[in-house]
Amino acid sequence: MPEPRPLLLVSVDAMHTDDIPFARTLPSFARILERAAVAEIEGVYPSVTYPNHTAQITGCGPATTGVFNNLRFQPGRGDASDWFSEASAIRVPTLLDAAKAAGMVTAAVQWPVTVGAESADWLVPELAGARFRQGDLLEHFRGATNAASLERYVAPNLDLVGTHPAGLFFPFVGRVAAQILREQRPDVLLVHYVEVDSARHRHGTYGPHVEESLREVDAHLAGLLEALDAADGAEQANIVLVSDHGHIDVEQHTNLNRVFADRGLLRVDESGALVDYDVICLGAGLSGQLFLADGLAPERFAEVEMLLAEIEADSQYRIERIWTSDETRRDYGLDGPFAWVVESEPGVIVGQAWDRRPVVRRGDEDFPALKGAHGHAPRHGGQPVLIAAGPAFESGADLGRRSMLDIAPTLARVLGLELPDAEGAVLAELLADAPAREVVPVQG
Numbered sequence: 001m002p003e004p005r006p007l008l009l010v011s012v013d014a015m016h017t018d019d020i021p022f023a024r025t026l027p028s029f030a031r032i033l034e035r036a037a038v039a040e041i042e043g044v045y046p047s048v049t050y051p052n053h054t055a056q057i058t059g060c061g062p063a064t065t066g067v068f069n070n071l072r073f074q075p076g077r078g079d080a081s082d083w084f085s086e087a088s089a090i091r092v093p094t095l096l097d098a099a100k101a102a103g104m105v106t107a108a109v110q111w112p113v114t115v116g117a118e119s120a121d122w123l124v125p126e127l128a129g130a131r132f133r134q135g136d137l138l139e140h141f142r143g144a145t146n147a148a149s150l151e152r153y154v155a156p157n158l159d160l161v162g163t164h165p166a167g168l169f170f171p172f173v174g175r176v177a178a179q180i181l182r183e184q185r186p187d188v189l190l191v192h193y194v195e196v197d198s199a200r201h202r203h204g205t206y207g208p209h210v211e212e213s214l215r216e217v218d219a220h221l222a223g224l225l226e227a228l229d230a231a232d233g234a235e236q237a238n239i240v241l242v243s244d245h246g247h248i249d250v251e252q253h254t255n256l257n258r259v260f261a262d263r264g265l266l267r268v269d270e271s272g273a274l275v276d277y278d279v280i281c282l283g284a285g286l287s288g289q290l291f292l293a294d295g296l297a298p299e300r301f302a303e304v305e306m307l308l309a310e311i312e313a314d315s316q317y318r319i320e321r322i323w324t325s326d327e328t329r330r331d332y333g334l335d336g337p338f339a340w341v342v343e344s345e346p347g348v349i350v351g352q353a354w355d356r357r358p359v360v361r362r363g364d365e366d367f368p369a370l371k372g373a374h375g376h377a378p379r380h381g382g383q384p385v386l387i388a389a390g391p392a393f394e395s396g397a398d399l400g401r402r403s404m405l406d407i408a409p410t411l412a413r414v415l416g417l418e419l420p421d422a423e424g425a426v427l428a429e430l431l432a433d434a435p436a437r438e439v440v441p442v443q444g
Helices: 017-023 027-033 049-058 095-101 137-142 147-160 170-184 197-203 208-229 257-263 297-313 325-332 404-414
Strands: 005-014 036-042 108-111 123-124 188-191 238-242 250-253 267-268 275-278 279-283 285-294 319-324 340-344 348-351 359-361 384-389 400-403
Touching: 005 049, 005 208, 005 404, 017 027, 017 208, 017 384, 027 036, 027 208, 027 384, 036 404, 049 095, 049 404, 095 108, 095 188, 095 404, 108 170, 108 400, 123 147, 123 170, 137 147, 147 170, 147 275, 170 188, 170 208, 188 208, 197 208, 238 404, 250 257, 257 267, 257 279, 257 297, 257 348, 275 279, 279 348, 297 319, 319 325, 325 340, 340 348, 400 404
Parallel strands: 005 188, 005 238, 036 400, 108 123, 108 188, 250 348
Antiparallel strands: 036 384, 238 384, 250 359, 267 275, 279 285, 285 340, 319 340
16 A cells, blocks of 8 residues: 555635746746646635635535634624634534544645644634724734644744734744644645735735746745755655635625615614614625524515615616525525625625625725635636645546545545535546545544
């Protein structure tokens, strides 16, 4: 039986398949791509970071994992709502769970939804959202990881936090991931780089800023490749680059909560704080999710339905379709404690503010600063990448377009594991050899 190979799952957040030609001009990307199999990936809906990263390590959509948005539903908090940060939010086993159960050494650096993940031996989780931007950052990490990771990798590197003008954790993550790989030599390492996503949000979907962000990621990849070369050589490892969603340039904000407030279906006090609601929108970038008050009277429910039909028909709002949650579960594998999902036209943010105008268009004085966004139906915009290189993968294979749900069961097969709850399929055409280990199932 061949020796087990380390697996690196590296997420380059918001990288598109049409970024690959430029990536081939960069040394670290080129070293991986020259021996890689590739696929274009259709993500899960909404095309935001946390549901898709959860899908990548479970093989399941949001209706199954329970991670249906970046934000948790906390009425009245809006963009300050907590994110789905805790690993306990995921309702099915993950790739880390399966690897840990099989006795492998596991690690995760800035991977979403890993706060408190007991299946990661070495853990530096992503701390996203307003609650982690207040107070002592070291104390936040102390409550989010294990003592060994905190002492060995978090505390000694906190001097790097905030040293990059565009991202709080950019250099920190780059250094920590390379250190863990070099010193601990984990069997499985998950790493999440967000430079490309940040650039596209700030400056738009395409342009020199994207190339510069890819150069920064390439430098991080160089650190990982150097760590592998210092051990058995990078060519002996299985390296998988993925991304979670595309981006679309923002043209309009449609603030549905302001529409609801204007119609008396959402009520705020004199200070602008939420009092109560009949229906309220939780934004997911270029889509939104609508929640109903508990025990809503039938006549109020009818008013909500009538208003939604009006919004859908009114061209100023640029809402393509308002789906029921039953419909999105059937067609997208998306469900949650919401009643409807709002799909906007591409480039239209479904806003959750009630203190702004209902419609704000590019060029208006009060148009928000960010120029790129996602959260749209995954059929639109640039598509995520799957780039897989190493002894387990068929060099040069091009699988065309595949599902995000296929990534986890394929990587489980590479590790000789199974994820029985996975809804995706093993991408057999991607694989060069049989699994390196006897298959070890992990039960949900």
